[in-house]
Amino acid sequence: MMAGDWLQGPYVYFLYSQYGFGKGEIGQLFIAGFGSSMLFGTIVGSLADKQGRKRACVTYCITYILSCITKHSPQYKVLMLGRVLGGIATSLLFSAFESWLVAEHNKRGFDQQWLSLTFSKAIFLGNGLVAIVSGLFGNMLVDTINLGPVAPFDAAACFLAIGMAVILSSWTENYGDPSESKDLLTQFKGAAVAIASDEKIALLGAIQSLFEGSMYTFVFLWTPALSPNEEEIPHGFIFATFMLASMLGSSIASRLMAHTSPKVESYMQIVFVVSSASLLLPIVTTFLVAPPKVRGGSISFAGCIQLLGFCTFEACVGIFWPSIMKMRSQYIPEEARSTIMNFFRIPLNIFVCIVLYNVNAFPITVMFGMCSIFLFVASILQRRLLVIADKSSKYSVTLELDELQLISVRLIYLCYRNGRKMTCNYLFFWSMNSQ
Structure with a gap:
C-alpha cells in the first residue's frame, strides 16, 4: 500500500510541470486533491465504520489505481479528475487501515503495548524503508531507464493491485459501530459530539490538523524551494533522503515509546518546536545567502542548507506518525474511529487549500513562515494535552484507590x-x- 503511495510523491509536481502547467495551475490541481479529501473524507470514514474497514481498504486500492491511470493524459480536466480520486483515496489511507488494525488488535486480545510497537515498525518500514526504495526505484524508472515521469505512477498501480489481492485473500472484516439502526447522519453527529465533549480529542484533532497541514504544504513547496532558478535536482534521490530521515525519526519514536517515561504527550512538544525551527531555514537563507545569478545547473549552496532543514523536518515527521497513532488509540472511541479521524482532516484540508489557492500571491518564504507558526502553535496545544492527560490519569488512580x-x-x-x-x-x- 505504502509503495503505491510513495512512488507517486516525488513526481506529482514534476509531471504537471512537464505537461506545461505553471505553479498556479499546479496549485489548483493540488487544491482539488485536498478539497476532495475534505468533502468526501468524513463520508468515506463513516462508511468505513459502517460498511466495514476491509471494504474501505479495497476501495482505496481501486480509487488510487484509477487516479494513477489519469496521469497518462495531459488534459487538465482529466488530471483534475485524478486529483479528486486521489483525495478520496488519501482519506481512506489515513483512516481505514489504522482503524482496521486497532479493531483487529483489540478483537484478538493482544497486549496494548504491542500496538505502539506495531505503529513504530509500520512507520519505520512503510514510511521509511519502503519509501526509500520507492524513491530510488522511481528515480531509476525516470532518469536511468528514461521511461518518463509517468512511469512511477504505472508502477504504483501495479503495487496497489498486489496489495488489493492480499487484502481480499487474507484479511477479516471488522466494523466500527455495531448498531445497525444508526445511519450515516447519526454516526456523523455522534462523532461530532465526541469531539466537542472531550477536550483531549479536540486538542488531538487540532494538533494533527496543524502538523499535517504544514506537512502537506511542505510536500508542494519543497520542489520549487530547492530549484528556484530551474536547477536540475534528482527528485527521486532527494525524496529517498527525506524518507531516510523519516525512518530515523520512526526509530527514535520506537525507542521512546518502548519506555513509560517520557510520555508521548511530553516529548511531542519538543518535536513540534524542532519542526517549527527547521522550516524557518528557507527564510534565513533568503536573507543570508545570495541567490545564484545563473539559471539551471545543480542545487545551490542555499538549497543544500534548506535540504538539511527539510531532512530535520522529515525526521520529526517520522516521530510524529507512530506517536499520533499511539495517542489516537488512547483517546478516540472505537465505535466511530474512522469518522472522527476524517473529521480531523477537514481543517487541515481547508488550511492547505487556502495556502495553495494563494500560492502566487505570496513568496515561498511567507508560506514556510506560516507553516512554522502553525507548528509552534501545535507545540502549545500539545502542552495543554499533556496537562489534561496527567489530570485524568491522577483522577483515575484516585478512583481505583x-x-x-x-x-x-x-x-x-x-x-x-x-x-x-x-x-x-x-x-x-x-x-x-x-x-
Whole structure:
C-alpha cells in the first residue's frame, strides 16, 4: 500500500510541470486533491465504520489505481479528475487501515503495548524503508531507464493491485459501530459530539490538523524551494533522503515509546518546536545567502542548507506518525474511529487549500513562515494535552484507590464479625494509609 503511495510523491509536481502547467495551475490541481479529501473524507470514514474497514481498504486500492491511470493524459480536466480520486483515496489511507488494525488488535486480545510497537515498525518500514526504495526505484524508472515521469505512477498501480489481492485473500472484516439502526447522519453527529465533549480529542484533532497541514504544504513547496532558478535536482534521490530521515525519526519514536517515561504527550512538544525551527531555514537563507545569478545547473549552496532543514523536518515527521497513532488509540472511541479521524482532516484540508489557492500571491518564504507558526502553535496545544492527560490519569488512580478502600471496609466488617481482630487491625491500618 505504502509503495503505491510513495512512488507517486516525488513526481506529482514534476509531471504537471512537464505537461506545461505553471505553479498556479499546479496549485489548483493540488487544491482539488485536498478539497476532495475534505468533502468526501468524513463520508468515506463513516462508511468505513459502517460498511466495514476491509471494504474501505479495497476501495482505496481501486480509487488510487484509477487516479494513477489519469496521469497518462495531459488534459487538465482529466488530471483534475485524478486529483479528486486521489483525495478520496488519501482519506481512506489515513483512516481505514489504522482503524482496521486497532479493531483487529483489540478483537484478538493482544497486549496494548504491542500496538505502539506495531505503529513504530509500520512507520519505520512503510514510511521509511519502503519509501526509500520507492524513491530510488522511481528515480531509476525516470532518469536511468528514461521511461518518463509517468512511469512511477504505472508502477504504483501495479503495487496497489498486489496489495488489493492480499487484502481480499487474507484479511477479516471488522466494523466500527455495531448498531445497525444508526445511519450515516447519526454516526456523523455522534462523532461530532465526541469531539466537542472531550477536550483531549479536540486538542488531538487540532494538533494533527496543524502538523499535517504544514506537512502537506511542505510536500508542494519543497520542489520549487530547492530549484528556484530551474536547477536540475534528482527528485527521486532527494525524496529517498527525506524518507531516510523519516525512518530515523520512526526509530527514535520506537525507542521512546518502548519506555513509560517520557510520555508521548511530553516529548511531542519538543518535536513540534524542532519542526517549527527547521522550516524557518528557507527564510534565513533568503536573507543570508545570495541567490545564484545563473539559471539551471545543480542545487545551490542555499538549497543544500534548506535540504538539511527539510531532512530535520522529515525526521520529526517520522516521530510524529507512530506517536499520533499511539495517542489516537488512547483517546478516540472505537465505535466511530474512522469518522472522527476524517473529521480531523477537514481543517487541515481547508488550511492547505487556502495556502495553495494563494500560492502566487505570496513568496515561498511567507508560506514556510506560516507553516512554522502553525507548528509552534501545535507545540502549545500539545502542552495543554499533556496537562489534561496527567489530570485524568491522577483522577483515575484516585478512583481505583477509593474502590480498594471500600473493599477493605467490607473486609474489616466481615473479619470483625468472625472475631479475626488481628486481620481487622491490619486492614484498617492499610485502608487509612493507601493514599
